[in-house]
Amino acid sequence: MLVRDIIEKLDLSIVAGENALDNEITTVYVGDLLSWVMANAKQGSIWITIQSHVNIVAVASLLNLSCIIVAEGAHVDEEAIEKANNENIPIFSTDKDTYNLIKELIKIGIE
Numbered sequence: 001m002l003v004r005d006i007i008e009k010l011d012l013s014i015v016a017g018e019n020a021l022d023n024e025i026t027t028v029y030v031g032d033l034l035s036w037v038m039a040n041a042k043q044g045s046i047w048i049t050i051q052s053h054v055n056i057v058a059v060a061s062l063l064n065l066s067c068i069i070v071a072e073g074a075h076v077d078e079e080a081i082e083k084a085n086n087e088n089i090p091i092f093s094t095d096k097d098t099y100n101l102i103k104e105l106i107k108i109g110i111e
Helices: 003-010 034-040 055-063 078-087 098-107
Strands: 013-016 027-030 045-049 067-070 091-093
Touching (some): 034 055, 045 055
Parallel strands (some): 067 091
């Protein structure tokens, strides 16, 4: 499945990285501690977090993640948006909590 396929299905708002919506999704990783994400997330993962600063883009780029979903209505910093656009890292926002996002992802076949 491609990143663009989850936008409507999960009712996500595009914040940045619109030029990279054809990234392939392989799995999902949830975490907010950046060092833990760096050690455990896999290439091609959707990363769900409440972190919203520029360092999330660095981690996503380093690991070649498919996209970042910032949950629970957290506001994404302007610096993060600018860097994500430069690095072609899609960032989405949603008011949904992580638990419900995971349920929806499983329902559409992403685990």
